[in-house]
Amino acid sequence: AQSVSQHNHHVILSEAASLELGCNYSYGGTVNLFWYVQYPGQHLQLLLKYFSGDPLVKGIKGFEAEFIKSKFSFNLRKPSVQWSDTAEYFCAVIATGTASKLTFGTGTRLQVTL
Amino acid sequence: NAGVTQTPKFRVLKTGQSMTLLCAQDMNHEYMYWYRQDPGMGLRLIHYSVGEGTTAKGEVPDGYNVSRLKKQNFLLGLESAAPSQTSVYFCASSTPRTGTKEQYFGPGTRLTVT
Numbered sequence: 581a582q583s584v585s586q587h588n589h590h591v592i593l594s595e596a597a598s599l600e601l602g603c604n605y606s607y608g609g610t611v612n613l614f615w616y617v618q619y620p621g622q623h624l625q626l627l628l629k630y631f632s633g634d635p636l637v638k639g640i641k642g643f644e645a646e647f648i649k650s651k652f653s654f655n656l657r658k659p660s661v662q663w664s665d666t667a668e669y670f671c672a673v674i675a676t677g678t679a680s681k682l683t684f685g686t687g688t689r690l691q692v693t694l
Numbered sequence: 695n696a697g698v699t700q701t702p703k704f705r706v707l708k709t710g711q712s713m714t715l716l717c718a719q720d721m722n723h724e725y726m727y728w729y730r731q732d733p734g735m736g737l738r739l740i741h742y743s744v745g746e747g748t749t750a751k752g753e754v755p756d757g758y759n760v761s762r763l764k765k766q767n768f769l770l771g772l773e774s775a776a777p778s779q780t781s782v783y784f785c786a787s788s789t790p791r792t793g794t795k796e797q798y799f800g801p802g803t804r805l806t807v808t
């Protein structure tokens with residue numbers, strides 16, 4: 581079974597700082613990769629996704645992620661965070677042939693200070 | 695379109711009581727899922743359905759039952775609630791037709807079992 585690891589549990593950054601959140605997955609076959617964001621009190625929203633092609637994918641709100649197959653990684657980046665990016669971020673993977681079941685990481689809580 | 699809706703939004707149960715959570719989607723999606731979200735554990739799949747009349751177990755199915763009598767509805771039942779089932783429950787839906795495999799999430803139900 582596939583699993584997802586997010587090593588940063590809580591990250592505190594000042595506004596305008598750069599962000600990188602780590603995500604590693606374990607699965608030997610073809611995967612689809614996602615980053616979801618959950619703003620305080622809200623439901624999950626899709627930030628970006630990778631299916632195939634260019635390993636650098638761009639999402640909403642200036643976020644991007646790079647799929648490095650050799651490292652089984654899909655790290656999320658943003659050059660300059662804003663206070664409004666304060667949220668919890670979840671990496672997730674779908675292994676092919678699994679009825680599109682998502683396996684989530686444990687999440688990273690990002691706190692952006694003014 | 696309303697997307698994915700969940701009722702109720704909040705509920706408090708006593709140990710041993712039963713209840714049903716309703717998920718409805720108006721996107722004509724084939725696949726539907728129930729997750730629970732607990733602090734530090736991300737989202738974990740409880741049960742899922744790939745079509746009307748079919749259900750399957752996810753990662754943490756014990757203590758829950760589900761039914762998918764209509765394509766647009768997916769019910770999650772707790773027959774005898776336990777404090778360990780205190781959690782936030784999210785429903786999601788997706789379709790294999792578009793190939794994106796993106797799951798759309800509902801707003802969540804916060805359940806407390808005392």
